[in-house]
Amino acid sequence: xxxxxxxxxxxxxxxQHVVYPAHGVGSITGIEKESVAGxxxxxxxxxxxxxxxxxxxxxxxxxxxxxxxxxxxxxVDDALRTLGGRARIKRTMWSRxxxxxxxxxxxxxxxxxxxxxxxxxxxxDQPEQSYSERQLYESALxxxxxxxxxxxxxxxxxxxxxLTTSLAKKAA
Numbered sequence: 505x506x507x508x509x510x511x512x513x514x515x516x517x518x519x520q521h522v523v524y525p526a527h528g529v530g531s532i533t534g535i536e537k538e539s540v541a542g543x544x545x546x547x548x549x550x551x552x553x554x555x556x557x558x559x560x561x562x563x564x565x566x567x568x569x570x571x572x573x574x575x576x577x578x579x580v581d582d583a584l585r586t587l588g589g590r591a592r593i594k595r596t597m598w599s600r601x602x603x604x605x606x607x608x609x610x611x612x613x614x615x616x617x618x619x620x621x622x623x624x625x626x627x628x629d630q631p632e633q634s635y636s637e638r639q640l641y642e643s644a645l646x647x648x649x650x651x652x653x654x655x656x657x658x659x660x661x662x663x664x665x666x667l668t669t670s671l672a673k674k675a676a
């Protein structure tokens with residue numbers, strides 16, 4: 505039992521960038537002790553600049569909640585390669601596909617997010633996207649760009665440019 509508690513407690517540090525599945529890339533601004541319902545908890549204070557939001561995640565539940573360190577360069581390369589692949593669009597109703605795309609985006613998995621970007625990307629010569637398709641595409645692209653920017657220490661706009669370049673190669 506003690507070993508399991510150790511496994512769940514990841515060694516995140518103040519100042520480290522992390523990915524929280526439902527919110528994307530954030531930065532740990534502190535580790536605090538809080539009393540909730542009479543129970544003492546140690547929590548990570550995670551700041552999400554893009555959303556102007558602060559999240560408190562119990563240290564013992566951080567890994568179980570899906571919080572993870574930024575992707576390594578190999579995973580980023582795999583995700584960029586995924587963008588260049590062929591779109592795999594299922595022949596199911598849009599509402600079901602939209603739910604699946606939303607689940608992939610909120611999974612926090614960079615490869616899954618890259619699949620959503622790849623599948624929903626429209627080249628200039630392709631028909632216009634619906635509003636909901638565009639919203640999902642932009643959400644996935646933004647989530648992926650923020651992680652790429654944090655990993656490569658570049659601006660978000662540069663990261664979007666890099667992703668767009670990878671997507672353009674697919675069309676060619």
